[in-house]
Each structure stands twice: as C-alpha cells, then as structure tokens.
Amino acid sequence: MSNASHQNPALLDVTEVSKAFGSVEVLRSVSLQVTRGEVVTVIGPSGSGKTTLLRCVNFLESYDSGSIRIDGKEVGYRETGTRQRRSERDLAAMRAETGMVFQSFNLFPHLTAAGNIMLGLRKVRGKSNAEARTIAEHWLGRVGLAHKADSLPAELSGGQQQRVGIARAVAMEPKILLLDEITSALDPELVGEVLEVVRSLAEDGMTMLMVTHEMAFARDASSRIVFMADGGVSAVGPPAEILAAGFDNERLRSFLARFRASHF
Amino acid sequence: MGYILNFNLIWRHFDKLWGGLLLSLELAVISIAIGIVIGLVLAVWYVSAGRAVRTIIAGYVEFIRNVPLILLVYLVFYGLPTVVDIAYSAQTSFIATLSLYSGAYLVEVFRSGLEAVPRGQLDAGKAIGLTPWQRLLHVRLPTMLRITLPALSNTFISLFKDTSVASVISVPELTYGAQWINFNTFRIVEVYLVVTAMYLLTGYTLLFALRLVERRFKAAR
Numbered sequence: 001m002s003n004a005s006h007q008n009p010a011l012l013d014v015t016e017v018s019k020a021f022g023s024v025e026v027l028r029s030v031s032l033q034v035t036r037g038e039v040v041t042v043i044g045p046s047g048s049g050k051t052t053l054l055r056c057v058n059f060l061e062s063y064d065s066g067s068i069r070i071d072g073k074e075v076g077y078r079e080t081g082t083r084q085r086r087s088e089r090d091l092a093a094m095r096a097e098t099g100m101v102f103q104s105f106n107l108f109p110h111l112t113a114a115g116n117i118m119l120g121l122r123k124v125r126g127k128s129n130a131e132a133r134t135i136a137e138h139w140l141g142r143v144g145l146a147h148k149a150d151s152l153p154a155e156l157s158g159g160q161q162q163r164v165g166i167a168r169a170v171a172m173e174p175k176i177l178l179l180d181e182i183t184s185a186l187d188p189e190l191v192g193e194v195l196e197v198v199r200s201l202a203e204d205g206m207t208m209l210m211v212t213h214e215m216a217f218a219r220d221a222s223s224r225i226v227f228m229a230d231g232g233v234s235a236v237g238p239p240a241e242i243l244a245a246g247f248d249n250e251r252l253r254s255f256l257a258r259f260r261a262s263h264f
Numbered sequence: 265m266g267y268i269l270n271f272n273l274i275w276r277h278f279d280k281l282w283g284g285l286l287l288s289l290e291l292a293v294i295s296i297a298i299g300i301v302i303g304l305v306l307a308v309w310y311v312s313a314g315r316a317v318r319t320i321i322a323g324y325v326e327f328i329r330n331v332p333l334i335l336l337v338y339l340v341f342y343g344l345p346t347v348v349d350i351a352y353s354a355q356t357s358f359i360a361t362l363s364l365y366s367g368a369y370l371v372e373v374f375r376s377g378l379e380a381v382p383r384g385q386l387d388a389g390k391a392i393g394l395t396p397w398q399r400l401l402h403v404r405l406p407t408m409l410r411i412t413l414p415a416l417s418n419t420f421i422s423l424f425k426d427t428s429v430a431s432v433i434s435v436p437e438l439t440y441g442a443q444w445i446n447f448n449t450f451r452i453v454e455v456y457l458v459v460t461a462m463y464l465l466t467g468y469t470l471l472f473a474l475r476l477v478e479r480r481f482k483a484a485r
Contacts, residue, residue: 060387088396096393106384110406119402120392172392 009072011036011207012176017056017066026052027063028231034176039208041218041239044228045255050211053228054178057209058098059091070097071175096124099169103181105161107153113140113164114149117171125172139167143197159190166197170206177201179210195221215259219243227252273449274458284441285462291355291437292424295362299423302363303370308400310371311378321371328368333429337361341433358430366423373419377412378404410481417474421467428463438462 010033019027026049034040042050055061057068059076062085068075075094078084086094107116114136121132140146143163153161162182169177179198183191195217202208202221212218218225218239225242227235227249235242235249247253274281310321328336341357344350352360381404389399431440442459446452 058391060390092390092393092395092398094393095390098391100388100391102384102388102391104384106382106388108385108388108403108407110410120394123398123402124393168388168392 010034010069011038011071012057012209013067013069013072014053014057015067015069017053017063017068019052019056019061019063026231027056029066030228030231030233031066032226032233032236034207034209036207037205038223039202039210039221040224040226041222042209042211042226042228043213043215043218043255044234048228049231050228051180054100054180054209054211057176057178058095058100060100070094092124096120096172097175099172099174099177101162101165101169101177101179101182103184105153105158105165105185107161107164107168109153112150112152113145113156113167116153116164117168120168120172135171136167139171140164142170142200143167144193157190158186159193162186162190162194163197166194166201170201176207176209179208179212181211181213183212183214213259215243215256227255229255267453269454270451271454271458273451274445274454277445277449280436280441280444281438281459281462284436284438285466287435288424288427288430288437288439289466291359291362291427291430291435292420295359295366295427296420296423298359298363299366299370302367303374306367306371307374307378310375325368325371328365329372333361333365333426334432336365337429337433354430354433354435358427358433358435362423362426362430365426366419369419369423370416373412373415374408377408377415380411381407413474413478413481417471417478420474421470424467424470425463 012032012034014030014032016029016031017027018025018029028049030049030053032040032053042053044050052061056063057070057075062076067077073079073094076086076091078086085091107113108119111119114133117136117139118127118129118132121127121135122129125132127135137146137149140149143166145160145163145167148156148160148164153164156164165182182198183194186194191214195214198208198210198217199221220239222239224236225239226233227242229251235247235252237247241247242252243256245253245256306321306324310318313321337358340361341354345352385403385407386399389403394402427437428439430437431443434440436444438459442455445455449455
C-alpha cells in the first residue's frame with residue numbers, strides 16, 4: 001500500500017485532523033489517504049465521527065487543526081502561514097470539485113430531476129441551458145431514470161430520489177465523490193438499485209469516500225476499509241482483512257459482532 | 265321597522281363605489297409591492313445579521329404590530345409634516361404608511377419561512393459549489409416562498425381590507441365612497457350592504473386566485 005501511494009500521490013490527503021464540538025472531541029487526529037480511482041469505505045459505530053469527517057472534506061464542517069488536501073490544495077483554509085478561512089467564493093469553487101450524496105437525498109424540491117442536476121452545471125460550471133440539459137439527461141440515463149427527467153422529487157420514490165442525488169453530484173465531474181450513508185434512509189427493497197449505481201461508478205474509476213452500514217457492499221466494492229471509533233481511525237486495511245473475524249483489533253471485532261447480531 | 269330598502273340612489277352614485285374599489289385595489293397593490301421589498305430585504309438581512317441589526321429589525325416589527333393602523337395613518341399624515349418639512353398628498357401618505365405596515369408583517373412571514381428551509385437543502389447547495397448569493401436565490405428563496413404561500417395569501421387579503429382605513433384621511437377609496445353616498449343620500453343600510461358585498465366579492469376573488477397559485481406550488485412539493 002505504501003508503495004502504491006508513492007507512485008500515485010494521494011488525491012485526498014487528510015492529515016491529523018481534529019475537531020471538537022464544545023468539549024466533545026468528534027475527530028481525534030484523523031489521518032487518511034485516498035488515491036485516484038480508489039473506493040474507501042468508512043465504517044464504525046454511530047458517534048464515531050464518520051459523517052463529520054466526510055463533511056470536513058468538502059468543508060460543510062470546519063475543523064480545528066490538521067489539514068485536508070485535495071489534489072494538493074488545502075481545503076477550507078488559506079495556505080498562508082496563519083490559519084485563515086478561505087473566502088466564501090473560494091470555498092464554493094473548491095466544493096464544486098467534490099461531489100456529495102446525502103443520507104436524506106436533499107434534492108431541491110422546487111426543481112425537477114433534470115433541474116436538480118442542471119442547477120450546478122449552469123450556475124457553477126457556466127453551461128448553457130441546452131448543454132446542461134444534455135448532460136443531465138446523460139446522467140439520468142446512467143442511473144436508469146431517463147424517463148423521470150421532468151418529475152419533481154415529490155413524485156419519485158426514495159431510491160429514485162437518491163439516484164437523482166448521485167447524478168446531481170457526478171454530473172459536476174468531481175475529483176472525488178463523498179457518499180454519506182446514502183442507503184440508510186431507504187426501504188430495504190430500494191437499497192439495491194442505489195448500490196448498483198455506485199458499483200457502476202466505481203467500475204468507471206470514480207474516486208469515492210463513503211460511509212455506509214452495508215457491510216456486504218463495502219466488502220465487494222471497496223479498495224480499503226477504514227474503521228473509526230471514538231473519533232479516531234482504529235484500523236485500516238483491505239476489506240478481506242478488516243472484515244475477517246480474527247483481525248487483531250478488539251473494538252473492531254466487537255463492532256462487527258454486534259453488527260452481525262443485529263443485521264442477520 | 266317599516267324601513268323600505270331602496271337601492272336606486274346607490275346605483276345612481278355607483279361610479280363613486282366602482283372608482284373607490286379600483287383605488288382600494290391600487291393602494292393595496294402598490295403598498296404590498298413595496299411591503300414585499302421591505303419584507304424580503306429585512307428578512308434576508310435578519311437571518312444573516314448579528315444581534316444589533318436583529319434588535320433594530322425586531323423593534324420595527326414590534327412597533328408596527330402593536331400600534332393600530334389608524335394611529336399610524338394619523339401619525340404619518342398629520343404628525344410627520346408638522347415636525348419635519350415635507351408635504352405629500354393623503355394618498356401618498358397612506359401608501360407610505362401601509363407599505364411600512366405590510367413590510368413589518370411580511371418580514372415576519374418571510375423570516376419564519378427562511379428559517380424553516382431544511383438545513384440539508386442548504387448543504388446540498390453548498391456541496392455543488394453554489395456561492396452564498398446563489399444559494400439564497402436558487403435554493404433558499406424558492407423553498408421559502410413555497411413554505412410561506414398560505415401565510416402570504418392571508419396577509420394580502422388582510423392588507424386589502426386595511427385600505428379602508430384610508431377613508432379617515434379622505435382618500436376616496438371604497439369605504440370613503442360609501443361614506444360619501446351615505447352622507448348625501450342617507451341610504452345607510454343599502455350603501456353599506458352594497459359595499460360589504462363588494463369587499464366580500466373582491467376578497468374572495470383574490471383568495472381564489474391565490475389558492476390557485478398555492479395549489480400549483482403544492483403540486484410541486
């Protein structure tokens with residue numbers, strides 16, 4: 001692994017990031033690298049800081065110390081000596097380089113499926129209406145919703161909404177896609193269609209950092225799994241190793257044991 | 265007892281009522297339009313400002329909401345010109361007053377609407393790289409509008425009825441027209457029956473139109 005990262009410098013480089021909400025430390029010196037084309041899954045008990053970490057990567061949350069770099073560029077703070085928050089304009093430009101898909105979809109309710117995808121293309125990427133529409137239709141086709149282009153979110157099922165959410169994120173051609181428990185709010189029978197889309201994006205080489213409770217999916221689709229506990233990275237490794245029953249990490253073993261007990 | 269309704273005199277002077285109704289609508293439309301601008305600007309400012317600005321805006325809203333409209337009308341029309349050197353017609357004075365009045369109510373409507381926009385939608389706007397202004401324009405305001413539409417309809421109807429207060433400073437709107445006919449013909453029951461019907465019909469028409477707009481938006485929810 002260290003060899004690979006020498007040849008191929010990390011696209012996302014999280015170094016010793018810490019963050020506290022008041023007296024509660026949610027991230028403790030978290031370090032994590034994702035190389036181009038990699039799919040990295042973060043697992044861990046709730047409250048372990050997974051979602052916060054993800055939200056720091058596109059600066060929906062600020063962090064107190066450490067650094068997060070995407071393609072060598074510091075996220076959120078200026079690269080001058082003192083730690084200074086970037087301007088809103090800079091932040092917006094940087095966020096356009098990362099895509100994010102949310103647990104609760106968060107589609108814009110007043111826009112159609114195509115409209116949701118077109119908003120960023122037009123306002124951020126400066127595409128014309130026609131160009132944006134073409135791109136939107138392309139991605140709706142990719143997620144199997146070409147026929148729903150003009151439907152409003154309220155007219156779509158949860159699984160369909162989430163697929164639009166994915167299309168909205170990838171249509172911006174982000175360098176990395178952040179997936180935050182994207183199937184947790186879905187009825188079980190709708191989970192498959194969403195994961196299928198993610199799987200096909202992974203096959204296309206999309207770099208992804210995802211938080212999920214779908215262990216089977218994590219095992220099949222990830223290059224590496226990161227286990228977080230109490231705000232820190234407790235274990236990192238290939239899925240087969242991390243999910244093996246005998247892995248030498250007491251917390252991970254008990255997490256997986258509890259997980260299996262409640263899910264199977 | 266023994267009073268015989270006679271509408272003939274009312275119909276003879278109906279132009280006073282018709283002209284009055286048109287003026288009432290004009291007063292309402294102009295004041296509401298200005299009030300919407302005041303309301304939007306102050307509401308957006310309020311939700312993004314610090315405590316000092318919030319206190320000032322809240323002060324304006326509370327002042328207006330706790331003083332009867334008729335008093336505000338007197339204050340602006342009779343009071344203000346005696347203190348500062350300005351002159352304006354009764355109609356201009358009333359439009360200014362009702363604009364400030366509707367602005368205060370609309371700040372409250374818009375502010376609560378803005379605060380009710382789900383955080384997740386704003387996050388989604390950030391995540392695709394929209395700037396704060398773009399998020400306001402393309403995410404927050406459209407959702408706010410949809411949330412506040414029913415409250416807006418009620419406020420608009422109320423404000424339309426409030427134009428009748430303009431009669432106290434002799435603006436020849438609908439209620440003033442009614443008073444004029446009453447003073448000149450003494451057909452008090454007839455004229456107020458007719459005027460009530462006119463307010464009612466106009467109010468219902470407005471309500472119906474606004475409900476149509478609401479339904480269109482609700483379908484889009």
